[in-house]
Amino acid sequence: MATGRTHRPATRSRGIPEATVARLPLYLRALTALSERSVPTVSSEELAAAAGVNSAKLRKDFSYLGSYGTRGVGYDVEYLVYQISRELGLTQDWPVVIVGIGNLGAALANYGGFASRGFRVAALIDADPAMAGTPVAGIPVQHTDELERIVGDNGVSIGVISTPAGAAQQVCDRLVAAGVTSILNFAPTVLSVPDGVDVRKVDLSIELQILAFHEQRKSGEETAESSPDPAAPPVRSVTGSRKGPDGDMPAVMPA
Amino acid sequence: MATGRTHRPATRSRGIPEATVARLPLYLRALTALSERSVPTVSSEELAAAAGVNSAKLRKDFSYLGSYGTRGVGYDVEYLVYQISRELGLTQDWPVVIVGIGNLGAALANYGGFASRGFRVAALIDADPAMAGTPVAGIPVQHTDELERIVGDNGVSIGVISTPAGAAQQVCDRLVAAGVTSILNFAPTVLSVPDGVDVRKVDLSIELQILAFHEQRKSGEETAESSPDPAAPPVRSVTGSRKGPDGDMPAVMPA
DNA sequence: CGCTGTGAAAGACTTCACAGCA
DNA sequence: TGCTGTGAAGTCTTTCACAGCG
Secondary structure, eight states, X not given: OOBXXXXXXXXXXXXXXXXXXXHHHHHHHHHHHHHHTTOOEEOHHHHHHHHTSOHHHHHHHHHHHOOOEETTTEEEHHHHHHHHHHHHTOSSOEEEEEEOOSHHHHHHHHOHHHHTTTEEEEEEEESOGGGTTOEETTEXXXXXXXXXXXXXXXXXXXXXXXXXXHHHHHHHHHHHHHTOOEEEEOSSSOOOOOTTOEEEEOOHHHHHHHHHHHHHHHHHTSSOSSSOOSSOOXXXXXXXXXXXXXXXXXXXXXX | OEEOSSOSOSSOBTTBOHHHHHHHHHHHHHHHHHHHTTOOEEOHHHHHHHHTSXXXXXXXHHHHXXXXXXXXXXXXXXXXXXXXXXXXXXXXXXXXXXXXXXHHHHHHXXXXXXXHTTEEXXXXXXXXXXXXXXXXXXXXXXXXXXXXXXXXXXXXXXXXXXXXXXXXXXXXXXXXXXXXXXXXXOSSSOOOOOTTOEEEEOXXXXXXXXXXXXXXXXXXXXXXXXXXXXXXXXXXXXXXXXXXSSOOOOSXXXX
């Protein structure tokens, strides 16, 4: 997860810690599943397991919302679903636009999770005139020229950018100028936005790189978690010249 | 961002804090861009701006890797690119498999960021026999039956799951059994995996929900950041019955 | 003089462990 | 008795601010 430059002063947004907010959707999903199976109540232990967190954390998280549980019993599933939905602002529905209808944009348009949870895809927008009119996921694609009008007419405040990196900042600027104040960015670029606009970023290759880091460590330390590990420790430079933990520059740069 | 159940004991993986690891790909991307423009050196201030973080954080992050800068000057771009790549394990290349070639899987297969950064898509796998053979992004889709063989033959240790939620756990189990130890999960489910397997999750609707939360606050507090805010503060229940900050249960549940 | 590298302080988040209510 | 709600402790992360090197 990453929040762009101009987020709220990093502090809690009216009392609820950011880390808690980030988990509410997780709880909500688990609760919805229970609700569909008509389970009336859950304990913090059960719900935590279903959401993939530990129960102390879950109870602490819920304590920021209020006292919604019953001691000795647990939480009322329906009631909690409602409270969390309300807290997240999902009791109203949010029109969103998706800009950039390539493979990823199409995947997003088809993604069921949007429609089911307070979001409505108000429009699909692409710069390619050839796509105009063609429906994707039942929604016709419109040309970028229409962006401002679409945002204005529909009162869109959330935009999703799934364009190539090169176009992202420009699209972002136009969305913001048109009135969008929250952006979900899939393009691999840092967007700069004015104060008051939230940006969240999802970056596929970054996630993979983080996995690679851990994967590398696994093979490296087959034997011990405690050994000094010959290749890695970030010891300070010893010689005068700039020098890292191990080797020098390679002759050929890795792509 | 979220790491699945069984991550390393939450502690640093040989000295480098997890939060720092998560930012290294960001720095790497910014540095690569500078490198392509043949910029020889950057200051922490400039690089931080390009990566969207503040400079103190960046310097602290780099301090975990070693002393790679030159006081009064800045950092050598090429050198840093190499050091970070090595730290992330990107100097070797990682074969990955993508399981579930729907819209999203296809988008991932086409995503240039993979190939360019130490990752190689070794195979695309789907359960639909009708897709077998059809190439996506130039790579033929193979049937799920082949999963174990493919993972074994190619020494795949990283798997990407882009199946529907219902199939994800089963696919995950098979990947793990076949030898995969890192998983990037796009399916909206909590995966359970044995110790030693890393899971990272990317969830589109969760990101949107977090944006909605902040968006909701914006309209609510037009006037003051400091006012008590009539609708939200998580005051403890006053009456005896379970009750939240505001209203009671709605007559009709929101979808 | 400018910019890195880093102790030390501040802050955010998680975990512990148990009081207290149903 | 069983499970929630929460102070207090512990851990991780960020920020500050400046010493010290090129």
